[in-house]
Amino acid sequence: MSREMVDVQLEPSVLDPNVPLLKVRDLDVQFATGTGVVRAVRGANLTLYPGQSLAIVGESGSGKSTTAHAIINLLPGTGKVTGGSIEFEGNELVGASEKTFVGIRGSQIGLVPQDPMTNLNPVWSIGYQVRETLLANGFTGSRREANARVAELLAEAGLPDAARRAKQFPHEFSGGMRQRALIAIGLAARPKLLIADEPTSALDVTVQRTILDHLETLTAELGTAVLFITHDLGLAAERASQLVVMYRGQVVESGPALKILQDPQHPYTQRLVAAAPSLASRRIQSAKERGQRPEELKAVTGGDGVDRSRGELLRVEHLTKEFEIRGAAKGSNTFKAVDDVSFTVTRGTTMALVGESGSGKSTVANIMLNLLQPTEGTIYFEGQNLHGLGRKAEFAFRRRVQPIFQNPYGSLDPMYSIFRTLEEPLRVHHIGNSKTREARVRELLEMVAMPASTMRRFPNELSGGQRQRVAVARALALSPEVIVCDEAVSALDVLVQAQILTLLNDLQAELGLTYLFITHDLAVVRQIADEVCVMQAGRIVESATTDEVFDNPRQEYTRELLAAIPGASLDVFGSGPAA
């Protein structure tokens, strides 16, 4: 590889591979809050050698990002390192001066931040922002040389036509391209360590995979050590040789990645490995396996296939939705978000619509909920055409189809107590009196395994998973037949996600619910869905039962999606990747 030669000449590596590059010992980090001191990190240890890759895995609030930020002294707000040591190349960083950190950041330790949408300054060109990093880290060449170097770095990060692209501004870049630019910035000064904080969690899976592949190749060539921060165990194990699992501020398990996956020792890691959808989907269908016991569940979900005799509940025919593009000339510019989509959903089963952002899956969901009118096409609900329902019939229809949304923080009215939230549907549809309504609210909370005392609380007191349970309870309030889950578990931590999926599955068995499950996450599909429609750019490209799609994908795009599931290529349990 010629580029490797050039880079090695640029900065010959003098690091001894047997001396730790980064050594964190008994690290304590505290945050002062209004209600007292929060110990965000407690006694964390980790060791990283030159050129190695290590991933810190944990759910939100586990202290994984805090640990990484403590290393480069970028703790937010009132955060402070209160104990332990951080040694970088043998130099103690705890208590070092701000000047030391300015010298280290960028040139010794690079950072690829989490959100590509907000981490580039929108008023400066991409090239300017890369050049800024170069100049801040002692680049001494002329302006022309700097520009040439910027183009080189961007090209290296995988941006095509880099010299021209460098003149563009962040809003002209897609999410993936921005993340490449951020990688170029992170690696601009050839740091010995790159901290990648959830580098791709905001991106589509296929984009995520190409970027991580590229990052892996690049850092291997440059001999850069990488510290990944991620919530995704599959991704961590696939991209890093060493894992550090954090839970509530503590390191509960650490060691070689494969060893941890195959033989997790700490109960938390065991839970995590069992719940990780990307890993689990390789071998179990958790939802159904649990359901093997009661006979009726098998009858409801129709076992592995779909029992057509239960009758179709929903039929969608030639659905098309066009949006007018704002500011475009009249009549000329419409955007087809959904293009000739047809499918049927059998009663009591789960149909998953899978696709990346912009595939039109959420538009389909909104049309199903009767929140949007289709441009063309018809939806039959129990044989009844949904289009052109009268006001009264539409109101009645609302009772039968209910949504669950993605964002647990946005889906509950912050001004409503949980009781009011759950009572609202009953009140709107004039069901029962105040006494029976309260009984129903209690019953609903019980269904989603929440204590009845929750009803006096407000959404801001509940965690994300708890709010999502309330959202499920609200959707169930009117005893609907169909629930449209629009990315209903995508914003949740893995363990919570597994819980909610189990809950949804149990409720399906109990109440005979039909789910339309909209998601970008194929791994989740395997756990919950009976049938799958894969959408790309508004069209359904593949439609089959879940097993067929996973074991025998017919379309190239589906294969790509499957291969992009983080951890899909891992051979943890002795079953190779399907694609």
Added chain:
Amino acid sequence: MPEPTNPLARPEQDHFFASLDSAVLGDVDVVDESAAPTSLWQDAWRELRHRVLFWASAAIILLVIVVAVAPQLFTSVDPQYCLLSDSLGAPGPGHPFGFDKLGCDVYARVIYGARASVAVGVLTTLIVTLLGATVGAVAGAYGGWFDSLLSRVTDIFFAIPLVLAAVTVMSIFRSSRTILTVVLVLGVFGWPQIARITRGAVMSVKNAEFVTAAKALGVSKPATIVKHLIPNALAPIIVTATVSLGTFIVAEATLSFLGIGLPPNVVSWGHDISQAQRQLRTMPSLIFYPSGALALTVLGFIMMGDAVRDALDPKARKR
């Protein structure tokens, strides 16, 4: 793709796991049943209780309101009973602030003047809040041409200085000025600010998923505005209303000072300030009392607005 250059574990990278005693495993996502439930308002109250600013402004506002409702409690002197023989008389027993040019008791006039100020301030704020919040909420919720129209109207009203417009319009009512006319005129020109704030607040919540969820439940649009959008926009509305209450009191005083606000038979601070201004050189203390009372009242409301804003600030609240 090349394998990472390093093989597996090196020194200090062995498989480690914490003992269960040191890292106790909790249940996933349990509800804490011990803590007391809190709403936005309870949280705000808890926050306010610890603020000096809040208690100071509350004391001022309470005092002003008591004075406005029951001035007899503070003085037994009739502010309209004036003897020219007392003109510009010095303070004496029973007349702590002395007398003005017409021989009226200054202390009594300051006490009785509170009523006009508070009445104009409170009534105008009520009208402005109702009008502004309705216009703003409708514009924000419906959008489209309706929003454009309402927003342009708001802009036009916004561009006209409140006092200038009031001066112009008040001159029409030269002969029949009452508290009500002042309130109406100030109200008509004062609502755009609240309308803007409400529109912004409504627009920021109207795409929230709980609004979509309400729609999917079959809640009608007007009901959604009343039940979900306005309650969520209430915090900024209250803050703006509290602060603008102070500015309306100032506006009333300005109009009365110019002689086109409240009629002379209504005791008002603005009127007294304008009268006292003529004795600025001979007896400067005369202007001090009504303007001091005015400043204190306005300060009280503006400080209250600030305190409430801090308490309701969503960024300061726990998520």
